[in-house]
Amino acid sequence: MGSAYIGIDIGTTTITGLIYDLNRREVVHRITANQASASLQGQENGERLQDSNAIYRQSERILKELLGLEPEIEGIGLTGQMHGIVYMNEFGDAVSPLYTWQDGRGAQLVPGENRTYAERISELTGYRVAPGYGLVTHVYNVERGLLPEGGRSPVLNR
Secondary structure, rough: OOOEEEEEEOOOOOOEEEEEEOOOOEEEEEEEEHHHHHEEEOOOOOOOOHHHHHHHHHHHHHHHHHHHHHOOOOEEEEOOOOHHHHHHHEOOOOOEEEEOOOHHHHHOOOOOOOOOOOHHHHHHHOOOOOOHHHHHHHHHHHHHOOOOOOOOOEEHHH
């Protein structure tokens, strides 16, 4: 081909990988995998989680399969679901599940206040944020003592 590129979209519902031929201006291969098996049962009301390691393995499998179809790839582009959060250790390994954009715990009232976590962050920053945004989830986890052991920093998508 000589002008082939791989694109992988890592979403909460599906992961889709494709090969696009720039000269022909068309998708020549497409692989989609359902993410239902990555869902995890949360411990708290409103918590929405997925297995970050299962998502990584599924993405890696799709990439390898696409490279097997066309080994002469010029580049690879990745996209991911919006607003989620995964905590990483100092080596870049995931030490938490993916808290998805559907995580609703930030809609709970802050103890001792008459506003939610999302409302408080919106008021403090001057920007509208919603429950499920990575920052809201992170603040909720910090204030509730729910940071995972070994977690150094969250990876936020927005």
